[in-house]
Amino acid sequence: MVKPKQQNEAGGAEQRRLQMVDIARLAGVSVSTVSRALNGSELVNAETRQRVAELARSLNYSINFGARNLRLQENKTVAVVVPYDAKSRQHISDPFFLSIVGSIADALTDRGYDMLLSRVDAEHLDLASHWFDSGKAIGLVLIGQWRHHDQLNEMAARKLPLVVWGGEMPQQLYCSVGGDNVLGGTLATRHLLQLGRRRIAFVGDAQLPEVWLRRQGYCQALREAGVDIDPSLELPAPFEPGVASGVLRDFCAARRDFDAVVCCSDVLALLTIQALRAAGRRVPDDVAVIGYDDMPLAAYCDPPLTTVHQPVAEAGAELVEALLGQLRGERAGLRTMPVYLKLRASAPAAPG
Amino acid sequence: MVKPKQQNEAGGAEQRRLQMVDIARLAGVSVSTVSRALNGSELVNAETRQRVAELARSLNYSINFGARNLRLQENKTVAVVVPYDAKSRQHISDPFFLSIVGSIADALTDRGYDMLLSRVDAEHLDLASHWFDSGKAIGLVLIGQWRHHDQLNEMAARKLPLVVWGGEMPQQLYCSVGGDNVLGGTLATRHLLQLGRRRIAFVGDAQLPEVWLRRQGYCQALREAGVDIDPSLELPAPFEPGVASGVLRDFCAARRDFDAVVCCSDVLALLTIQALRAAGRRVPDDVAVIGYDDMPLAAYCDPPLTTVHQPVAEAGAELVEALLGQLRGERAGLRTMPVYLKLRASAPAAPG
DNA sequence: TTGAAAGCGCTAACAT
DNA sequence: ATGTTAGCGCTTTCAA
Numbered sequence: 167m168v169k170p171k172q173q174n175e176a177g178g179a180e181q182r183r184l185q186m187v188d189i190a191r192l193a194g195v196s197v198s199t200v201s202r203a204l205n206g207s208e209l210v211n212a213e214t215r216q217r218v219a220e221l222a223r224s225l226n227y228s229i230n231f232g233a234r235n236l237r238l239q240e241n242k243t244v245a246v247v248v249p250y251d252a253k254s255r256q257h258i259s260d261p262f263f264l265s266i267v268g269s270i271a272d273a274l275t276d277r278g279y280d281m282l283l284s285r286v287d288a289e290h291l292d293l294a295s296h297w298f299d300s301g302k303a304i305g306l307v308l309i310g311q312w313r314h315h316d317q318l319n320e321m322a323a324r325k326l327p328l329v330v331w332g333g334e335m336p337q338q339l340y341c342s343v344g345g346d347n348v349l350g351g352t353l354a355t356r357h358l359l360q361l362g363r364r365r366i367a368f369v370g371d372a373q374l375p376e377v378w379l380r381r382q383g384y385c386q387a388l389r390e391a392g393v394d395i396d397p398s399l400e401l402p403a404p405f406e407p408g409v410a411s412g413v414l415r416d417f418c419a420a421r422r423d424f425d426a427v428v429c430c431s432d433v434l435a436l437l438t439i440q441a442l443r444a445a446g447r448r449v450p451d452d453v454a455v456i457g458y459d460d461m462p463l464a465a466y467c468d469p470p471l472t473t474v475h476q477p478v479a480e481a482g483a484e485l486v487e488a489l490l491g492q493l494r495g496e497r498a499g500l501r502t503m504p505v506y507l508k509l510r511a512s513a514p515a516a517p518g
Numbered sequence: 519m520v521k522p523k524q525q526n527e528a529g530g531a532e533q534r535r536l537q538m539v540d541i542a543r544l545a546g547v548s549v550s551t552v553s554r555a556l557n558g559s560e561l562v563n564a565e566t567r568q569r570v571a572e573l574a575r576s577l578n579y580s581i582n583f584g585a586r587n588l589r590l591q592e593n594k595t596v597a598v599v600v601p602y603d604a605k606s607r608q609h610i611s612d613p614f615f616l617s618i619v620g621s622i623a624d625a626l627t628d629r630g631y632d633m634l635l636s637r638v639d640a641e642h643l644d645l646a647s648h649w650f651d652s653g654k655a656i657g658l659v660l661i662g663q664w665r666h667h668d669q670l671n672e673m674a675a676r677k678l679p680l681v682v683w684g685g686e687m688p689q690q691l692y693c694s695v696g697g698d699n700v701l702g703g704t705l706a707t708r709h710l711l712q713l714g715r716r717r718i719a720f721v722g723d724a725q726l727p728e729v730w731l732r733r734q735g736y737c738q739a740l741r742e743a744g745v746d747i748d749p750s751l752e753l754p755a756p757f758e759p760g761v762a763s764g765v766l767r768d769f770c771a772a773r774r775d776f777d778a779v780v781c782c783s784d785v786l787a788l789l790t791i792q793a794l795r796a797a798g799r800r801v802p803d804d805v806a807v808i809g810y811d812d813m814p815l816a817a818y819c820d821p822p823l824t825t826v827h828q829p830v831a832e833a834g835a836e837l838v839e840a841l842l843g844q845l846r847g848e849r850a851g852l853r854t855m856p857v858y859l860k861l862r863a864s865a866p867a868a869p870g
Numbered sequence: 871t872t873g874a875a876a877g878c879g880c881t882a883a884c885a886t
Numbered sequence: 887a888t889g890t891t892a893g894c895g896c897t898t899t900c901a902a
Contacts, residue, residue, distance in 0.1 A: 233879035259814045264616040284637040299580035305751035436818045466788045468820045586894035
């Protein structure tokens with residue numbers, strides 16, 4: 167026989183956690199009746215139901231979900247995983263990712279799900295599958311594809327319930343939800359062209375699918391306008407401020423032959439503005455700058471950022487719906503959400 | 519008899535999840551042996567242990583933690599709860615809170631715990647106890663006290679394993695971990711006084727314990743310097759940018775009789791700078807501004823923010839240690855961590 | 871060294 | 887309308 171250790175025996179801080187059998191005894195009914203009452207079953211006498219419910223509430227009893235889930239073979243927990251760069255030991259602190267997480271939290275709560283939040287080395291996204299394999303979560307939401315489209319495809323092939331925030335890539339087997347990155351890149355670039363700028367730099371690491379797509383949009387807008395694409399104006403800065411800051415300063419110190427910049431995040435835009443000023447150039451007069459994400463702070467920087475607005479609030483709901491759809495057995499589709507350009511002072515509406 | 523529904527029968531997307539009995543059958547041993555092998559028990563033959571472990575790994579088997587926890591009466595999940603303002607429907611998007619959450623996530627992961635993240639109405643912090651009552655989490659970390667010191671005290675009285683990020687208040691029964699708010703307020707104010715400023719405004723909602731303590735520090739520094747405290751220079755702006763922005767613009771439009779501002783967050787500092795500029799005043803020449811938190815972006819604003827640095831990275835570890843200590847039965851103590859002033863351009867080192 | 875069996879807290883089929 | 891009972895996947899005592 168077994169006598170598992172009671173949790174808090176050490177400090178005696180805690181009395182044994184209440185369970186159904188306690189409520190049953192106090193109410194003078196069987197455990198099944200308590201279970202039924204608490205689950206609002208019609209099978210139990212209304213008066214009894216009332217009495218049991220009140221007793222439970224007054225004693226602060228709340229059902230043991232571990233046991234319930236085991237019995238029911240169900241689980242209402244979703245793992246949300248934020249990749250981080252293990253090499254640079256930099257944690258993702260970009261406000262955009264954090265906003266997305268918040269938005270997912272809301273969407274899950276609305277639907278009665280719990281959210282397990284964790285980080286994973288961006289080089290081993292597949293380690294995230296452990297949440298599912300161990301039964302701790304019924305599915306995964308991954309924030310960003312990073313450099314491992316391949317791993318994500320393998321995870322999908324393994325039939326892992328998975329949704330990724332990111333862009334649509336060729337040969338993609340996994341379900342993704344993301345903003346329209348190509349459009350975002352185009353809108354930003356087109357606006358700068360309309361301002362009369364012709365030497366437009368692009369800041370972002372095109373190894374990342376989302377950035378790669380934005381770059382497509384950037385190139386497309388340049389071609390439309392008959393402006394030559396100059397690869398030397400492309401700066402592969404990572405999202406981490408610590409690294410990007412140096413890269414940008416070097417670039418701005420070395421070159422003055424550009425009059426606008428498209429950045430792949432608002433934080434990068436901020437860093438770019440700093441670097442430009444350090445190099446003695448004015449924003450937006452000498453160089454217009456456009457960010458990406460429209461983070462809450464974007465309106466409050468100086469100058470306020472013109473930026474591509476991403477639908478953060480809707481994103482959480484979309485991601486969660488996509489995951490739950492998959493669990494219902496629906497085909498895992500891709501979803502691209504609209505984005506728009508938010509005009510502010512860093513690249514104003516009127517030329518000059 | 520019972521036949522619980524299998525999870526993914528609908529789409530047929532998923533095969534039955536592997537369990538110990540499957541491994542046992544394939545390895546030609548009993549379930550107990552598999553259990554022992556996987557837990558590295560000395561009781562099982564080294565060769566068998568090896569074989570079972572390899573089999574499990576090759577099949578991507580991973581133990582069902584729900585069942586294990588039920589059997590063992592243990593749980594390695596901690597709930598982290600971020601309050602939000604239900605009235606204004608504003609979610610906390612302050613980078614500082616999100617950084618703290620990240621730091622807690624790391625600390626929990628290091629110690630082998632999982633993190634359940636959720637939000638709660640700041641008016642009903644006590645609802646967070648549901649995570650514990652339901653057995654979903656062994657304890658709670660709450661980010662901020664907000665206006666409900668009382669509720670937190672009640673939760674502690676109920677013997678809920680709870681740690682709160684926040685300040686030390688009189689009559690406090692619950693365990694808190696926080697930066698030294700009084701010191702932070704003092705350091706900021708003292709620095710402004712050293713710059714020769716005498717009319718120093720204070721921006722923050724003193725109904726919140728942390729802000730209240732910072733205000734103590736502010737008042738103390740003023741008294742030290744023999745400067746009168748002018749209550750009309752105290753502006754009770756909330757942390758939500760949407761609301762605070764308007765309040766600050768009105769204030770800066772109406773008054774020019776101040777030459778410095780102590781803000782209770784970096785976001786508030788940013789908003790203050792915006793409002794000052796809109797009113798035609800220069801930062802730091804006309805008005806020096808000091809923020810609070812030292813969020814990652816603080817160095818990259820314009821001007822870069824002089825701010826009170828909070829020990830975010832250490833905070834996660836402290837919070838988690840405090841919680842685990844409580845679970846071990848140790849006295850729930852209060853912990854105040856050092857802060858320091860990070861000098862940047864919004865209130866520079868040298869006067870004038 | 872291994873297996874059989876009990877039981878963690880809960881739900882539901884089956885009895886009454 | 888309520889009680890009895892089996893069993894969800896696991897660990898561990900007990901027996902061999």
